[in-house]
Amino acid sequence: MAVPQDVTIPAGNRRMKGVRNVTTRTSERIHHDIRQLVLASSSPRRRELVALLGLSLPVRLISTDVDETSDPAWTPAATVEQLALRKARAAAAMLRGEEAPPSVIVGADTIVVLDGQVLGKPQSEDEAVSMLRRLQGRSHDVYTGVALIGTADGRELVRHRSTRVTMKPLDDERIRRYVRTGEPMDKAGSYGIQGLGATLVERIEGCYFNVVGLPLPLLADMLSEFGVDVL
Numbered sequence: 001m002a003v004p005q006d007v008t009i010p011a012g013n014r015r016m017k018g019v020r021n022v023t024t025r026t027s028e029r030i031h032h033d034i035r036q037l038v039l040a041s042s043s044p045r046r047r048e049l050v051a052l053l054g055l056s057l058p059v060r061l062i063s064t065d066v067d068e069t070s071d072p073a074w075t076p077a078a079t080v081e082q083l084a085l086r087k088a089r090a091a092a093a094m095l096r097g098e099e100a101p102p103s104v105i106v107g108a109d110t111i112v113v114l115d116g117q118v119l120g121k122p123q124s125e126d127e128a129v130s131m132l133r134r135l136q137g138r139s140h141d142v143y144t145g146v147a148l149i150g151t152a153d154g155r156e157l158v159r160h161r162s163t164r165v166t167m168k169p170l171d172d173e174r175i176r177r178y179v180r181t182g183e184p185m186d187k188a189g190s191y192g193i194q195g196l197g198a199t200l201v202e203r204i205e206g207c208y209f210n211v212v213g214l215p216l217p218l219l220a221d222m223l224s225e226f227g228v229d230v231l
C-alpha cells in the first residue's frame, strides 16, 4: 500500500464520501462541518489504515509524544482508551495554537494482554524473544483504544475493541529467526500480524484491523457520530 509520507494526504478526486451536514441536536452541542481528519499518530500502520477509508477529507498527520505510562490498576480497556485520549488531546492542544479548519482528531493505542499482564513494545531483542516465548502456543488478547475529538466543540468520544489471537507453538530457533528480521521491535507484543508475523498466528477471533492498530469498523462508526460518513 503506497501512502504519501508528507504531512497532508490530499483528498484527490475519489468518489465523494465523507462529510455530512449534522444538525444541531441540543443548544449546548453545536456541530460544525468537519473539514479535516487529523491522525494523532506516527504509526505507519495507522496511516495506511486511515488511507484505506478513502475519505474525501484531507488527512493531516500529527506525531504526538505523550507519556505512555499507565496506572497498573486500570483494566486493559481503560488503559488503551486513556492512552488513545492522551494522544488525541495532545494533538488538539497543538492545533489550538493555529487557525486549523474544524477537524476531527483520531488517536489510538494498542496493547497485548496475556494472563492479565500488559505486553507493550519490546525494549530489546532479548525482550522480544521472551515475549514471543510466552505468547507461543497460547491465546492472548489485543486491545486497541480509539479516541475522537471534534475541535469545533471539544467533543470527545472514546471506545475500544479487543481481538483474541492464538499463536502456533514456536520453537526458540524460529522465534530468534523472526526477531532477527527486526519486525517485532516497534510492535506491541513483539509481532506484526500484517507482516511475517502472520505466519506465527494460528487463528484470530474478532477484528483483524484492531490487531494492526486501528479497528476500521469501529472507527467508521465513531466517525459517523461526528458527521463523517465513510460509506
Ligand SMILES: Cc1cn([C@H]2C[C@H](O)[C@@H](COP(=O)(O)OP(=O)(O)OP(=O)(O)O)O2)c(=O)[nH]c1=O
Pocket: 040, 041, 042, 043, 045, 046, 063, 064, 087, 108, 109, 110, 111, 112, 121, 142, 186, 187, 188, 189, 191, 192, 193, 194, 197, 211, 212, 213
Ligand atoms: C500486535 C500488533 C501490534 N502492532 C503495532 C500497532 C501499534 O502501532 C503498535 C503499538 O504501539 P502504540 O503505542 O499503540 O502505537 P505507536 O507508538 O506505533 O504509534 P502512535 O502512538 O504514534 O500512534 O504495535 C502491529 O502493527 N501489528 C500487530 O500485530
